[in-house]
Amino acid sequence: MKPTLQAVADAVGVSRSTVSNAYSRPDQLSATLREQILDAARQLGYPGPNPTARSLRRGFVGSIGVLFTSHLSYAFTDPFAVRFLAGVGGAAERHGTSMLLVPLPPAVTDARRAVENAAVDGFCVYCVADEEWALDVIRARGLPFVSTAARDDAGPDERFVGIDERAAARGVAAHVAGLGHRRVALLADSVVPGAPAGPLRLSGVHEAGHPTTRGRLAGFADAFAEVGVEWAELTVLNAPGNSRPAAAAAVAGLFDGPTAPTAVLAASDVLALGVLDALAQRPGGTRPPVSVTGFDDVPEAAAAGLTTVRQPAEEKGRIAAELLLDPPADAAAGHVLLPTALVVRDSTGPVPRS
Amino acid sequence: MKPTLQAVADAVGVSRSTVSNAYSRPDQLSATLREQILDAARQLGYPGPNPTARSLRRGFVGSIGVLFTSHLSYAFTDPFAVRFLAGVGGAAERHGTSMLLVPLPPAVTDARRAVENAAVDGFCVYCVADEEWALDVIRARGLPFVSTAARDDAGPDERFVGIDERAAARGVAAHVAGLGHRRVALLADSVVPGAPAGPLRLSGVHEAGHPTTRGRLAGFADAFAEVGVEWAELTVLNAPGNSRPAAAAAVAGLFDGPTAPTAVLAASDVLALGVLDALAQRPGGTRPPVSVTGFDDVPEAAAAGLTTVRQPAEEKGRIAAELLLDPPADAAAGHVLLPTALVVRDSTGPVPRS
DNA sequence: GCTAGTCTCTGTATCGATACAGACTGGATC
DNA sequence: GATCCAGTCTGTATCGATACAGAGACTAGC
Helix, strand or coil: CCCCHHHHHHHHCCCHHHHHHHHHCHHHCCHHHHHHHHHHHHHHCCCCCCHHHHHHHHCCCCEEEEEECCCCCHHHHCHHHHHHHHHHHHHHHHHCCEEEEECCCCCHHHHHHHHHHCCCCCEEEEECCCCHHHHHHHHHHCCCEEECCCCCCCCCCCEEEECCHHHHHHHHHHHHHHCCCCCEEEEEECCCCCCCCEEECCCCHHHCCCHHHHHHHHHHHHHHHHCCCCHHHCEEEEECCCCHHHHHHHCCCCCCCCCCCCEEEECCHHHHHHHHHHHHCCCCCCCCCCEEECCECCHHHHHHCCEEEECCHHHHHHHHHHHHHCCCCCHHHHEEECCCEEECCCCCCCCCCC | CCCCHHHHHHHHCCCHHHHHHHHHCHHHCCHHHHHHHHHHHHHHCCCCCCHHHHHHHHCCCCEEEEEECCCCCHHHHCHHHHHHHHHHHHHHHHHCCEEEEECCCCCHHHHHHHHHHCCCCCEEEEECCCCHHHHHHHHHCCCCEEECCCCCCCCCCCEEEECCHHHHHHHHHHHHHHCCCCCEEEEEECCCCCCCCEEECCCCHHHCCCHHHHHHHHHHHHHHHHCCCCHHHCEEEEECCCCHHHHHHHCCCCCCCCCCCCEEEECCHHHHHHHHHHHHCCCCCCCCCCEEECCECCHHHHHHCCEEEECCHHHHHHHHHHHHHCCCCCHHHHEEECCCEEECCCCCCCCCCC
């Protein structure tokens, strides 16, 4: 039987309240009594107030949750997510708060349960595909949250940090269009949940499952619409998972016909790197002159010479945590739009004359 | 006022117990009543049982803690730590458990308090410098833990996963000694807590603060002792932090004299990469022919051509979490030693003839 | 018709603490 | 000498659930 606060109180001959105060409100008792109590606690092997009981009574926990789609290991596999977490971690640390990473089971019912059961004071919702259900649960619990994906139906008091996905995507696509590319493929992770790797027929951008994906695809489409390439002429490729192999699988066989795309615009650097992997491994030796762009500008992108869109990853995490931990008084300040920049490297070039 | 379980019970006209069962033990009531209860809960906006209250009553939380030295952002900055976390995360996910990352404040008193207050069912102690105090707190709380650093005084029932640090270090050092190097420097992070970047006088390996560092330095020393180089002849360099800049600062000015070391053995890849950075940036242009070795074999090491010791990072994390979540019946199985391998690349070579 | 056994559901005790109002001291103030 | 106040400590109510023993109702079996 582990000793409780009551046991310490009995040992010293004071009330439970006083022992509690010895730990949590030292100004409420004399220094000598406090020492005496802490000594007795040490002797009894009392490890301090039970965190769970304390949380129940106080009404807060002292930790914030971070929500990810799909596998928790994704959070450590995607370099962008890692930088984001580093930002959240730094802010949490400064605030003396812990970080709870909550894995979401594949079935929505189970996933809801996971969000309901998380002992946290609030959530950073990093990237939950079709995340409405998660936000519903969080709202029902009365917990604050910060989202990193812009949502059309966001309430005015809901906090957000992110980028203008659509404008940023339009920028990189305009660069590709400016190089003369007209036959292009757009590649994204889980465009339609559960769809296999490869081309997909979508009647429009609105069919994409994830709001971030939707924004990026829409931006790509905008830029090509401006040069007269309609949505129906664009090839949409699905990668089942944000990984290099998934991207390589998605573009398998894509570059073979005479009307093959001359450029691939990926919705993340990891996917773009996977396309470069696939191109590098094509039989025949030389790399086909296909232009490839990414999104995020993770460290690996620079080494691979990938043209991409830079967004501040760590800052995104830091601000997300700060918006959660010190909510700004002004509601407008709870909506932060970060800057992005087009980074042109070697992976894009003019259309080859066939 | 948020609705409680009692409110739902009142609305339906059943007892609190029955509502609780509707959530946690569906076999204890009829399907129709259960549906009725869940419907009522939805209507009232009841988000399911309060996680904290549930944890208090049930006696467990459903999450495991991970303990790191120093900044929490370190966990996301060191690629080895990231792989380790990925392993822990994967295992936690399979087990339906969350992961709590607990930042430790610099002052020990505060750090103890942080460990006391963490609402978890057990700890993976990744790397806490001079970690005894943390283990004391964990033991006092009666929580299980898995350590990744071998300790001399480990109890027989204490779980551990790691490598034979000393033997692995001896291996890479023997390779360097075999190439003819005799004037060498050993570089490690926070050899003595708080010491500045640069050379340090240590009377012996035992002065190193962290058990892992101690093991690696001892292994390096073993190999050189075998070829007649005594401890006093080795230069020990301190890096204040496991980062490339810290390592670069530690070797500043090191290669200038006529008796400069011809090899640097680093206790981690990140430090070794920092030494390579420093060498690459030396005025004069050409890289001096200094051999450099790392430890861990993180992804960046391959790209940099770094000779190093490979250890399975993700597996270490996975096994740590599994030892915590499904303790083996056999106590001996709770002590796992992972294999290591010397990986020779271009960063090491024979001693140049001066 | 009676005993057993199975399904459902209820009531009470309990998990381990903190909040808050108030009681008691002893000294300063007028 | 009465009043006030600051400094300490206590007692009771409460945070929001789950465990467990047991009470009724109902079907089976003999």
